[in-house]
Amino acid sequence: MSADPGKRHGALGRKLCTEFLNSCNLSITGFKDALEAIEYHDDKDYLSHPEDNYVLDILSVADDIDAFGTIGIYRYSEIYLKRRISIRDIGWMIIKNAESRFENLEKRIKLSPEFKMKHRNRYNYLLxxxxxxxxxxxxxxxxxxxxxxxxxxxQILANYDIREFSNIPDKYSKDPFITDFFINLSSENEFI
Structure with missing residues (x-):
């Protein structure tokens, strides 16, 4: 993601993983499911996923739930800002993308009701x-x-180094709402 913030960054991830496996003299044949999972994990249309790839299913769910809650607000904002999407458009675009992710999560019948409820709350927080x-x-x-x-x-995410802000949350803003957000981000990030 850091080398390619685009929507289809999984293809580059697959290429890098293949290069790594080759450098370790490992046959990529035994890593077919993992390589497919890396490539398709961020395909949120869910149309081109290879069938019966449980590694991809797990990675897709993990990627989806990482998009909710305080960490989701941060990650989405960081990604969309890196893509140079207008600050005026990111809110609507994030809502649309999050809706697709949550619909996918809801369709997975094997997930427990408690798990779904926890992430529904995180999804609603982001919305x-x-x-x-x-x-x-x-x-x-x-x-x-x-x-x-x-x-x-x-504004802070667009203009400042988040690592510095996490250490000194009141340096850039005296707004307790903002300070609380970054304290929550820090604790949620440690939990995840």
Missing amino acids: DFFREYNAQLNSYDFCTPSPTGYCGII
Whole structure:
């Protein structure tokens, strides 16, 4: 993802993994399912997935649930900002993508109801965040030296080094909403 932030970064991941396996003198034949999983894990249309690949199923579910909650807000924002998607468009685009991911998760009948409920709550948190973000857009100045609210979080993610912010959450904003968001991000990231 860091080398290719595009929608189809899995193909590059497969190529890099194949090169790694070759450098270790390992036959890629024994890693067919893993290589397919790497390549197709981020295909959120779910149409071109190879059949009966349980490694891909597991990786796709892991990738989907990583898109929800506080960490999902951060990851989506980071990815869409790297893709140079307009700060005015990312909220709607993230909601649309998250809906597709959650629908896929809901269709997986083998997941326990408790697991689904936990991630439904994380999904709803992400949706609520970006709905509020979209509502705040027209009245927010992304050049303000004092970021606030939902748009302020995205402003910080777009303009500052997140690692530095995590260590000094009140350096860039005195807004307790923003400070709490980054404290939650830090603790959720450690949990995951």
